[in-house]
């Protein structure tokens with residue numbers, strides 16, 4: 032899985048590789064500049080120590096009663112006529128095998144004469160003026176170096192923020208686009224909240240990209256740089272400084288491994304928590320009507336409790352590792368001070384060397400710490416982003432095919448078999464033909480497969496056997512989006528999106544004019560809704576907009592398909608939530624479409640079916656009866672029985688409706 036994550040991250044970065052490399056370069060430069068700092072500390076401290084050397088020499092001369100020239104002569108004699116500074120340099124070379132080169136950092140004195148250089152183990156004497164001069168230069172250099180480092184860092188941050196936004200955007204758009212193109216069967220097995228949470232992992236991607244561009248590569252290079260400088264300066268002290276490093280790396284590695292395990296479970300738990308919240312909110316009315324508020328909260332608490340327990344366990348473990356890492360780094364500093372101090376006493380190092388080593392050591396643990404914690408963070412990022420990438424890798428998008436060309440609108444189902452799950456077949460050899468420009472009613476008991484038939488026609492699913500043809504074109508060979516664009520569907524679960532009423536009506540055909548939208552809205556029976564809204568079709572609806580009744584939502588959907596002018600129209604319980612009067616209006620509108628549209632009506636109300644040209648009765652996923660309404664009524668089969676029962680229900684409904692109206696009128700008169 033990790034390989035797949037890296038592959039996907041690489042693909043995300045690829046289009047922005049130049050920016051990425053630029054951020055890496057800036058990161059390297061800004062950390063690289065900081066590496067010079069300890070060298071400056073050394074020179075400054077050695078020069079200050081030089082003051083004490085000078086003082087000590089003068090005191091010694093006074094005690095011996097010799098002047099400076101005599102002292103120099105004595106020194107020359109002792110050192111075989113070799114002048115002091117040269118001898119010191121030779122000493123240093125003999126100790127470390129490398130020359131000492133402070134001149135690169137500390138400039139010459141203003142008079143143009145170089146003060147005697149310090150050497151390893153020998154601090155040269157300094158006058159107060161020379162020491163002050165070095166201190167001032169050191170402060171200036173530190174300021175310049177930090178300024179350059181901070182400017183580079185700032186430039187890197189700005190570029191990186193731009194890079195992160197671009198990558199986040201590309202990731203979230205790509206994943207969302209991919210998910211929208213997945214077949215409907217993918218969604219029926221998953222909670223939408225969990226999918227949304229998986230898509231919304233963009234921050235994790237930037238975590239990985241930033242980790243690499245700004246931290247891992249620069250820290251790694253700085254780690255190697257520090258090691259090289261330390262070894263160059265003193266091999267023995269570097270060895271002492273590094274004694275604890277293997278243990279440190281071992282702990283960091285172990286902690287990364289242990290903290291990583293179980294992360295995937297932790298994230299699944301959080302997806303469950305999100306799904307619970309979303310389900311509770313989506314079904315808020317049912318929750319309230321069932322008095323289930325506390326039960327929902329308890330269930331959420333249980334899921335969230337487990338997730339938090341995991342989190343606490345991980346945090347404790349992480350703190351334990353941090354404790355041991357900190358102890359080791361302190362131990363290392365103590366060792367360097369101890370051994371460095373001893374070498375200074377032995378005249379093999381200067382105090383500045385020791386301070387420089389400790390400063391480098393501090394910088395050495397920094398990158399190791401960062402790399403170790405980054406490793407843990409990366410594991411977290413990878414674990415959580417792997418879930419989003421799994422969406423990208425696993426789901427097979429609907430295949431593109433040729434576009435559907437509807438010439439007449441003839442629909443054929445040929446021996447179609449279909450099942451949602453392997454255990455149960457829903458359609459079993461379904462065959463029928465719908466002539467162009469006719470209205471067919473698809474009826475049958477609940478669960479007979481009516482909606483499934485309509486979904487297959489829309490290519491939301493493909494048959495497991497058999498074929499479906501529109502004007503002779505097999506749906507399997509066609510582009511699913513092109514099929515759906517040309518078939519209109521009004522169903523009970525159609526969505527109303529955030530936006531205005533007009534936006535919602537032209538959702539299927541965005542190019543529809545205002546006049547067409549208004550005409551469709553009125554044809555769908557929305558005039559009374561529009562009359563009471565001051566903003567009319569421009570009224571905001573959906574989330575944070577105006578609420579719509581179930582009937583009004585259905586009218587918006589009807590208007591949506593009317594505006595799209597489809598050649599094939601499926602009405603799946605399209606008027607189930609409308610009163611009979613509004614249903615009558617919609618029927619009248621449909622009358623106008625009938626001649627040039629092939630219409631399929633799925634309904635439980637006889638009133639919607641009565642005027643159909645053709646009726647197909649489905650039972651157990653196959654055709655049980657077929658013919659005109661009159662023929663089927665005469666046959667006395669399932670349809671005749673259903674029609675009789677449905678008409679009785681409708682008469683009862685209408686009677687009770689009238690009674691209610693009469694009672695209201697009488698009440699008003701009495702008042």
Ligand SMILES: Nc1ncnc2c1ncn2[C@@H]1O[C@H](COP(=O)(O)OP(=O)(O)OP(=O)(O)O)[C@@H](O)[C@H]1O
Pocket residue numbers: 219451452457475476477478479480481482483484
């Ligand atoms: N997404 C799904 N996954 C699994 N089974 C499903 C799914 N959708 C529907 N079914 C099952 O397929 C069968 C046919 O469902 P379908 O919705 O097509 O029936 P219907 O005739 O439209 O019923 P109704 O009149 O109640 O709407 C039912 O048994 C249903 O439980």
